[in-house]
Amino acid sequence: MSGASVKSGKAPPVLERRAVMRALVAERGDLLVVSGLGSTTYDLAAAGDHPLNFYLWGAMGGAAMIGLGLALAQPARRVLVATGDGEMLMGLGSLATIAVQRPKNLAVVVIDNERYAETGLQETHTAHGCDLPAMAAAVGFDSVHAVRNEAELAALLPLLRRAPGPLFAAIKVTPDRPPFVLPSNDGVYIKNRLREALLG
């Protein structure tokens, strides 16, 4: 199906991005979640709006670093950054920065469709063998996961909540474009809503 996967010699992806996001935030408790612009922001909204969500509509490449600042400020809370492969590729240096800080409460999860979905499904570097988990491991993440199927996803979920971070996972998903589910794009509102829910 996917020409990219044929190039990489791996089986084509089978996981669907919306189901993956639902699984990541199921029974989330007091988890803080940052989503990267584009599809992962729509996926997070589709999984259910929540005051502890911070949705990006821009600032491409910034999601993981927002997660780091939040994780350092709130060491007793778990922080999940869920972003796309294109967004992560624009901020690769942030993986090195995060690895140096070793925040135990931070997980960076890339929902990897090997495409820039927002702009017409053009292939990203991950369609051509760029191995994000290997890069995360190389800069010093201890907990690194490459997820391609249901069993590997099921094994990852408890680690997101419990394993000492920083954790990095890349989850290969099919390059489909589910219907838009748009959360508020009012950054001031989303910011203040999260702060009120978190800080009172």
Place this chain on the structure above:
Amino acid sequence: MNSEKQASYTWPDDIYNALVEEKIRQVPYVPDAGHTRLIERCRANPAMKAVVLTTEEEGIGMLAGAWLGGERGVLLMQSSGVGNCINMLSLATVCRFPLLMLVTMRGEWGEFNPWQIPMGKGTGPILEEAGVLVHRIDRAEDAAETVQAAARIAFNSDRAAAVLIAQRVIGTKVFK
């Protein structure tokens, strides 16, 4: 030693004291020779998390996250780094995150390296165009007061504010 000379030796400590007073907790930075002393002071304070970045724009995201989590921060960089930040500044301005940046200037006063001059000329106008409130330190004795004023407008008015520290204050890098 006259008082002006004395001030020129203590301005990084004056800035550090202002940052402590403003309850700064996160200090992302890309090093600059002009920030050496300030970075050392911040790294030595266990109440501050000094975080080395690979590129300056990372600090804008990090400080947005810090504010979401209830902490104040400051981003340290040199003027060339401002160019790396332009699109990421939209995160601060669109969401009205408080953002305090201290920028040591190159390329403006006795600069040896021509490659520093474009951003030396562009830093102030580019920040203004991006919606940042720009302050400037031209005399060492104004350092603490200027940083404090910028911090207050950033954190009390939810704005992005930069303090440009003149190359004349820092001293010109000499290659020999």
